[in-house]
Amino acid sequence: MSNRKEKNMCKIEYDNILAFHPGFYLKELIEDMEITQDEFAKRLDISSKHLSEILSGKASVHEDVAMKLATVLGTSAGLWLNLQAKYNEKCEVIRSDRAELTSPQI
Numbered sequence: 857m858s859n860r861k862e863k864n865m866c867k868i869e870y871d872n873i874l875a876f877h878p879g880f881y882l883k884e885l886i887e888d889m890e891i892t893q894d895e896f897a898k899r900l901d902i903s904s905k906h907l908s909e910i911l912s913g914k915a916s917v918h919e920d921v922a923m924k925l926a927t928v929l930g931t932s933a934g935l936w937l938n939l940q941a942k943y944n945e946k947c948e949v950i951r952s953d954r955a956e957l958t959s960p961q962i
Contacts, residue, residue, distance in 0.1 A: 866913040868950065875946035877913035878939040885929065886911075900924045916940055 866880035886896050897907040901924060909915035917925070922936035 866911070868947065870950045870953070873946055873950055875943050875950065876939075877943050878917045878936055879911040879913050879915075881939065882925075883911045896928075899928050916944075 866877040866883070868875040886893060889896070893907055893911065894904050897904040900907065900921070902921060906915060906921075910917060910921070917936045917940045919933065919937065922933040922940075925931065925936050926933040
């Protein structure tokens with residue numbers, strides 16, 4: 857039995873591993889800016905649906921969106937790409953660990 861807790865796709869807890877999708881941080885930033893998701897999507901020049909998918913962890917932050925985030929938020933594109941890469945790495949560790957737990961022992 858795994859020790860997995862998943863509140864949403866943006867924050868995954870498994871044993872001693874925490875994985876935060878960039879959307880987790882973006883959601884907090886949007887709230888701090890006191891603007892709507894639709895307004896933020898317009899500032900990024902992306903669809904509200906695409907932003908919603910990022911915020912929920914269903915879509916990854918790729919270079920094009922990372923560059924837009926950097927421009928709008930005054931950060932670097934590398935920040936968002938690194939957050940995505942770290943999230944992907946941790947998810948892979950979790951998948952690998954779960955696969956080992958479910959593999960038949962010979």
